Amino acid sequence: MKNIFKNYKYKKNLIAYSGGLDSTILIYLFIKNKKKIRAIHIDHHQNETSYIFTQHCKKTCKKKNINLIIKNIYIKNIQKYGFESIARKLRYKKIIKCLKKKEIIITGHHENDNIETIILSIKRGSGPLGLSGIKKIKKFKKSKIFRPLIKIKKKYIYKLAKKKNINYINDKSNENIKYDRNFIRKKILPIIKKRWPYFKKNILKTSKLCNEQNILLKYFIKKEIKNIIIDYNKINIFKIKYMNKIILKNILIYWIKKNTKIIISKKIIKNIKKNIIFNKKKIYKKINIKNFEIRKHKKIIYITKKNKNKIKKIYWNKTKIPLILPYNLGFLILDKKKNKKKIKKKKKNKKINIRFYKKGKFNQYNSKKKINIKKIWKKFNIPTWERKNIPIIFNKNKFIKIINKFNINKFNINKKIFYISWKK
Template identity: 65%
Template structure:
């Protein structure tokens, strides 16, 4: 137990700690280890077992006895038969924890040595590279939550012996033996056979994971050095330079670059598409969509940007100017602001106020002169991806302003755009 406490202090200087407490053996072991520390606990009821209410009451009872503050929250999982059930449950669980974790608080979980080996086998099943085969990290961030796994090098056997010796009550969830789920299948069907044949299997698996971790760090080091020579900015790569880099290095650079910009790991198929359709295809302005991001070729550059829903030909009517106008696609809203320096003509009594987006052709202004948006975009150096969703102000179909850009009195906000009128 002292070793675990030292590990927690070594990995983080954060004093605030919250334990993901299921009531099972592993989290119970951690709970009792940390009794004398300032700690909170959170229990998530998945409502997947008829006994889940009894387990919640058990967690309440134990925490009350040990004088530990406990948060109890519920999650409800749809499509239970779906293959991605485990990842769906994990994501919902962490989303719920995120809402209740305090600033500068670290989450402790009960993952142990056996869990690591199960993760290795799952990674082999998926065909993962060195990163996947290096297993779960002792300390990591997930959904902006700092997570520490202090038991990651402690065996299940050792934890079980402690529970028997100290006669500590814990929940034994028999549904965990449901081998429909991959992890349970590995735990109860695969690992026992491997350990019976080779009693050193878990020990050597951890060695392999450590070697993969080292190899991944080495690859990362060389990629970081290489990417400096071929990138203009964080989201831009010189197309000419990357084209003539060794294929293996190029593929690893692309993986690293996309992960850095999107937080997504991409498949080998995605890499092949980028090579074939963007890097080596002479056709201009080609694009590839990966999740909610677009990778495109622009002149001699490979560019990555967030996918934006187009608002072309969309017209919004603002009949009540005293009320905020909600913009589409989570772009924010417009609000009339009396406090701002007045730089926009106030609409006349019967004038219709319209908001349009990225309108093409010549625009007729209030002074009965024509202007093109192209000139405005160039003058104010507005990038193509910003142009699509920038709101344009019209009175009776006469162009007044590009909100936040063309008029100097208005700042461009991501969540809120303010207007002011000239009296």
């Protein structure tokens, strides 16, 4: 275990501390190697022993002068979702909320955990990504998860605890074979080991090979996707329509994961092909993937967040101050480099207003002509769902301009030229 901190650069560490053997060994190793740590204990409230675990963690951390955070979770609908799955999601949700800036999550996963995970992936029918197993370090939300013990066998962790007389609690729930992991550990692996002593070693070999395949797949997909992508969330439909089915499938998986962090199922892929890519009708269905939508507009497939914008009008009374737009659409700001003279506006003046997805004909500001906003959308080939998120500048009820997100926008209001930027 000497090399687990080789080239270790992280200064802030939050250890997921259960009070059991693996997380207690983590506490010992981090203190021994003089690493800055905090600990977090999640009380699942599943039985009467949860209180004993919490008190043990408190006592240990107090003795070692470690800042300990205690959080509670209460799990419902166990039969519907499965205890292990829902518990893991709730644990990480609590941990993420407690993270400090530049702090990473440390967990006690070891080699045996990795083998169990790979077997569970086989059970679920996973591909190379699932069979790659548990990574030593992984990006997670805005942080990272580091697993220093992932290449260490459980027996060596036991030996270290015995040698150093490290005090920890045995979790009796680890004996309950109703949980899949325990069933694999207690029932399946002993039988396999007896028949094939080299099985565990070969499982890890398979995992390594799958990881290599996954790296190669990513490399070639990244190369291929450069030719078909228009923008990060837009794909040219004609460049994927006649692709090999396997290549198309993997491009869709990669592209959607890159934009949403969601790994899509075979059912969703089939749905995208049928209703988006190969749909010859003029009316196209949208495909919902959690908070995202996949749509088709002319020759392009889009992936966007679900549009919740219901704001009709916002007044910009104080133009000196940036105007924050709703639904995380960013803000409008006067460009200081371009605007040499400040615009003087009365506090109660409700002339300048911002609108979204406005239809119809409007008089133009500083002109006698009327303009049909729909024609502007069509001219710039902007899909209907994107129009709801693009701000339009009005002076009272007179149209000035549709804001262009990528340029400085020039305006003439009250015979004064000024410039506005739309930033996110």
